[in-house]
Amino acid sequence: MSLTLLLSVVISGVITNNIVLVQSLGICPFLGVSKKLDSGLGMGLAVTFVLVISSLVCYILYYFVLVPLDYVYLQTIVFILIIAVLVQLLDIVLKKVSPSLYNSLGVYLALITTNCAVLGTANNVISYGYDILTTVVHAVSVGLGFTLALLIMGGIRERMEISRIPKFFKGLPIALITAGIMAMAFSGLGGLTF
């Protein structure tokens, strides 16, 4: 795996193929947990963590269990169960090992199971045909891209609290339009080539 190729995977994961703003996955937490900067950061890091572990485990299970046994059609069921089990395990382990981190993430952890960014990335890695190193790099950069989108949105929405917004646009509608403008900026970088 050459370094430039890995770099392009990173850039595409974080910016040009941003999971939220370009691929439109994981929008529920993006809108729900982006009201403040700190909660956005917490959610972003929790998702990154689950994303990396789940796509790695899904990758290993897919190529070493499902493919040899010819059970590829069970992909969706197996992947979602792995993600649900992992999130539950992470919940238990974090509660025991690092209560402070658990308390700051606690609320968001359970939500990650139904975050389609996690299942989407696990599926994408298989359909792109990545090898194991690229899978990990891809998952890390997708997670960082998610965190970046959440942080930018959190910052904007903190400021929007004090600005005057038309009555019927308050809350979600204006947040969606803001996200649309951010998405234009991100897809404008799509011309980056290496």
Place this chain on the structure above:
Amino acid sequence: MINKKELKETALGGIINNPVFVLVLGTCPTIAKSDTVSNGIGLGLATAFVLICSNLFISLLRKIIPDKVRLPAYIVIIATFVTIVQLFVAKFLPDLNASIGAFIPLIVVNCIILGRAEAFASKNDVLSSVIDGVSMGLGFTLSLVLMGAIRQGLAAIGLTIFQATAGGFIVFGLLMALFNYVLYKADGHKRRVLFENGGEDR
């Protein structure tokens, strides 16, 4: 057995409590695959099928599934039907598979389905759960088609940005503001609380 009034309310739920614009569930596929009318119909009907079947089975099994493991049980039921749709579309509708294939497995994590399982099918009898599934599924399809028509129309007159993700966000935001306005005018008192919270406490 529920009475006629409740049945009617359930049947109209897809419009009055529209899953996309009022309950704000399932935003990811809404924005991603409402770029054309045909994608909207395809994904909408696929989701509606899974919703109807999962509502039916969860309602049938609601007294058997233990409370503690209900979420994993629901997810397995939903994932089974998603796999059925996935295999069906891959085999019989190759064109549709090429355009929305990546989003079919993601129906598993569509909050509309788990949300209706938890809020409706686990508490109601089989008939009303199926009606709820049909109504919510068609409500979802209708929203996707509406957005698809707007986005495709705008793209047809040269504003191609509206078929990208950015346009999806913007059209969705504007339509939601419109719905806020219409619902506020229709029954101001009932919706006022919901609306003043900006629709974010769900």
